[in-house]
Amino acid sequence: MKIAFIGLGDIGEPMASHLAREPFELVVWNRTASKAEAFAERHDVVVAATPADAVRNAWVVITCLPSSAEVEAVLHGENGILSSIRKGAVLIDCTSGDPPTSRSIAAELGGRGVEFIDAPVSGGTTAAKAGTLTVMWGGEPTVFERVRPVIEAFGKKIVHAGPVGSGDALKAVNNALLAVHILSAAEGLAILVKAGVDPKVALDVINASSGRSNSSENLIPQRVLTRAFPRTFRLALLEKDIGIAAVMADDLDAKTPLIALAAERFHEAREKLGESADHVEAVKIVEEENGVEIKSGSPAIP
Ligand code: NDP
Numbered sequence: 698m699k700i701a702f703i704g705l706g707d708i709g710e711p712m713a714s715h716l717a718r719e720p721f722e723l724v725v726w727n728r729t730a731s732k733a734e735a736f737a738e739r740h741d742v743v744v745a746a747t748p749a750d751a752v753r754n755a756w757v758v759i760t761c762l763p764s765s766a767e768v769e770a771v772l773h774g775e776n777g778i779l780s781s782i783r784k785g786a787v788l789i790d791c792t793s794g795d796p797p798t799s800r801s802i803a804a805e806l807g808g809r810g811v812e813f814i815d816a817p818v819s820g821g822t823t824a825a826k827a828g829t830l831t832v833m834w835g836g837e838p839t840v841f842e843r844v845r846p847v848i849e850a851f852g853k854k855i856v857h858a859g860p861v862g863s864g865d866a867l868k869a870v871n872n873a874l875l876a877v878h879i880l881s882a883a884e885g886l887a888i889l890v891k892a893g894v895d896p897k898v899a900l901d902v903i904n905a906s907s908g909r910s911n912s913s914e915n916l917i918p919q920r921v922l923t924r925a926f927p928r929t930f931r932l933a934l935l936e937k938d939i940g941i942a943a944v945m946a947d948d949l950d951a952k953t954p955l956i957a958l959a960a961e962r963f964h965e966a967r968e969k970l971g972e973s974a975d976h977v978e979a980v981k982i983v984e985e986e987n988g989v990e991i992k993s994g995s996p997a998i999p
Contacts, residue, residue: 698721699721701726717740750776761792766798768792784809791818795867796865816864833856833864866945870942880983882981883983887991896917917977922991924992929975931997932967
């Protein structure tokens, strides 16, 4: 099966690695060509010069880009996907996109005999490397069945969320919860550091109690207490996701003040920490405001 993969970023690259083997024939394109060339040195793939070249012979096209705006950009234009994608192909958009743009892309492709499903992923770069991502997809079940082996190559828990755009909606809300959990865990630990409680001891108790979350169980012990802060998922992308959730809430007239506040706080964190910071670094704004560092044995900074 001929596949084109567009976007070899932090998560796209390990996802694509599972498609660089039989029964698939993979062509890749990345805006920064050196990344695609480095990928081709490690995997049996062809590097295309443009998105149009990448998709010309493909039956399945996968996009994994920062947001729906970049998906729109690679679709259109002289060397864009739309200039050469074949009738009967399926575009799987693994970007954490926004529902209205995905619906409009699906309509545009549909007019050319090309099917679309939105299929954002969760599980981070660890699950992407292991091929065990959770995939939440929106679209028609008959279309999904045609591409099931492709999605199963990198996904383990694969769930139909509803019509086109539903995968994006579910992903945005999941990530809004992640943003709330990171900030609330950091705020709670900042109080405890000020109160003289070692955050390692605090997490030991919280993680055996009802205040636990993925942030308290994994992210903070592995990345904050150690001060390692590895870059696996850019803060800017989480800010984008929580922004999508906040816009959805507005559009649907849902009352979500916690999500709105977390969106504001992540916006502030992005301004302070920049485009390449990791999402967990958002705890640094809480630390700075409270004059503490959340690390083992950390005393309160007067
Ligand atoms: P990165 O920022 O690491 O990579 C983005 C990719 O998009 C790169 O290949 C980049 O190319 C390309 N790109 C950016 N702008 C453009 C453009 N204007 N035209 C063409 N290509 C462009 O993102 P991730 O791989 O981390 O994330 C991709 C998607 O997956 C996002 O929607 C994200 O929210 C989602 N996601 C990420 C997770 C993670 O753990 N990282 C987890 C779950 C979902 P270049 O190399 O040239 O910069």
